[in-house]
Amino acid sequence: MLLDIEDLTIELPPGAAARPVLAEVSLRVGRGEVVGLVGESGSGKSTTARAVLRMLPEGARTSGSVAVDGEDVLAMDPARLRRHRSRTVSMIFQDPRSAMNPVRRIGDFLTDPLTRVLGLSRRDALAKAVELLASVGLSDPERRMRQRPHELSGGMLQRVVIAAALSTDPDLLLADEATSALDATTQAEVLALLRSVQEERRRAGSGLGTLFITHDLPLAAAYCDRVYVMYAGRVVEQRPAHGLFADPRHPYTRGLLDCSPSLGDDSEPRPIPGRPPSLSDPLTGCPFLPRCARAEAECETWAPVAVPVGGGDGSAGDGSAACRRLELVSRSSA
Numbered sequence: 001m002l003l004d005i006e007d008l009t010i011e012l013p014p015g016a017a018a019r020p021v022l023a024e025v026s027l028r029v030g031r032g033e034v035v036g037l038v039g040e041s042g043s044g045k046s047t048t049a050r051a052v053l054r055m056l057p058e059g060a061r062t063s064g065s066v067a068v069d070g071e072d073v074l075a076m077d078p079a080r081l082r083r084h085r086s087r088t089v090s091m092i093f094q095d096p097r098s099a100m101n102p103v104r105r106i107g108d109f110l111t112d113p114l115t116r117v118l119g120l121s122r123r124d125a126l127a128k129a130v131e132l133l134a135s136v137g138l139s140d141p142e143r144r145m146r147q148r149p150h151e152l153s154g155g156m157l158q159r160v161v162i163a164a165a166l167s168t169d170p171d172l173l174l175a176d177e178a179t180s181a182l183d184a185t186t187q188a189e190v191l192a193l194l195r196s197v198q199e200e201r202r203r204a205g206s207g208l209g210t211l212f213i214t215h216d217l218p219l220a221a222a223y224c225d226r227v228y229v230m231y232a233g234r235v236v237e238q239r240p241a242h243g244l245f246a247d248p249r250h251p252y253t254r255g256l257l258d259c260s261p262s263l264g265d266d267s268e269p270r271p272i273p274g275r276p277p278s279l280s281d282p283l284t285g286c287p288f289l290p291r292c293a294r295a296e297a298e299c300e301t302w303a304p305v306a307v308p309v310g311g312g313d314g315s316a317g318d319g320s321a322a323c324r325r326l327e328l329v330s331r332s333s334a
C-alpha cells in the first residue's frame with residue numbers, strides 16, 4: 001500500500017481544544033489510485049494531508065501510524081523526512097499564487113527543485129523545466145519561463161504548480177482543493193491533465209497515488225476511484241466512488257449529496273441543517289447527531305465504529321460507514 005494511515009488521532013495541547021482534530025482516522029491510497037477526501041470546512045481534511053508530510057499542529061500529541069510505502073513517517077529521522085517531503089510526496093494547494101514568489105520568474109520556480117533536489121545542472125534544469133511546461137499543456141513554454149506569476153491566469157499558474165509538483169517524480173500527490181478556485185471549464189481541463197498524468201505513470205509501471213481533497217462530493221465521486229467522507233475529525237464513510245454516489249449509506253454523505261445541485265434534477269438543493277461542531281465543542285456519542293434527521297436517543301452514547309457496507313452493486317464489504325443504525329442492521333443480518 002502506498003499510503004496507509006491507521007487509527008490516526010491528533011490532539012492539540014490541553015486547553016486548546018475540547019476534542020481531537022483527528023480521531024481514529026484510517027485511510028489508504030494504492031499506487032495508481034485516485035482517492036477523494038471530502039467534508040465541510042474544519043472536518044480535518046487538510047490536517048490529514050499535512051500529517052502525511054508530518055507537518056503537525058504545534059504541540060500536537062499523535063497516536064496511530066502514517067506509513068508511506070511501508071515506512072513510518074512519524075518515526076523518520078530529519079534527513080529521511082527531508083527526502084520524503086522533497087522526493088516521495090508533493091502537495092498542490094488551492095491558490096497557486098500563494099505557492100509562488102511574485103517577483104521571481106516561472107523558470108526559477110521550476111528549476112529550483114530540479115537543481116536543489118535532483119542535483120541537475122542549471123542547463124539541464126532549464127531544458128527539463130521547458131519540457132515540463134509543455135507536458136502540462138502550456139503553449140510557448142520558453143516565453144512562460146521568463147514571465148512572472150501576475151502575467152499568467154489562475155488556470156495557467158495551477159498548471160505550473162502541477163508541473164513543479166511532478167518534477168521530482170513523486171510517488172504520492174496530495175491535491176488540497178487544487179481545482180476549487182478555478183472556473184468550471186478550467187477545472188475540467190486541470191482535472192483532465194491530472195488524470196492524464198495518472199494514466200501516463202500507470203503505463204510506465206510506476207503508478208502515482210493521489211489524495212484529492214475537496215468539499216465537493218459530486219466532483220470527488222466523478223473524479224476519484226474511492227472516496228472518504230470526513231466529519232468532525234472522523235472518517236464517517238469510505239466507499240468506491242460509484243457506490244458512494246449511487247447509494248450513500250451515512251446520513252452525512254446523503255446530506256452532502258442532497259445539498260449539491262445536480263444536472264438533470266429539478267429538485268432544490270437541501271442544505272444540511274445546523275453547522276459542524278467546532279474544536280471547542282466536546283463530543284460524546286455520534287458527532288453527527290445534532291444534525292441527523294434519523295438520530296435516536298441511543299446515538300447519544302454510541303461510540304463511532306466503522307461498519308462494513310457493500311458497494312451498492314451487490315458487492316459486499318468494499319467500504320464502511322460509521323452509523324449506529326447501520327451497525328444494528330449488520331448485527332441483525334450476521
Ligand SMILES: Nc1ncnc2c1ncn2[C@@H]1O[C@H](COP(=O)(O)OP(=O)(O)OP(=O)(O)O)[C@@H](O)[C@H]1O
Pocket residue numbers: 012021039040041042043044045046047048056057058215278279
Ligand atoms: N495548527 C493548528 N492549530 C490549531 N487548530 C488547528 C490547527 N490546524 C488545524 N486546526 C483546526 O483543526 C480543524 C480541522 O482543520 P482542517 O484545516 O484540517 O480542516 P479542513 O477540513 O481541511 O477544512 P478547510 O476545508 O476549511 O480547509 C479546524 O477546526 C482547524 O481550525
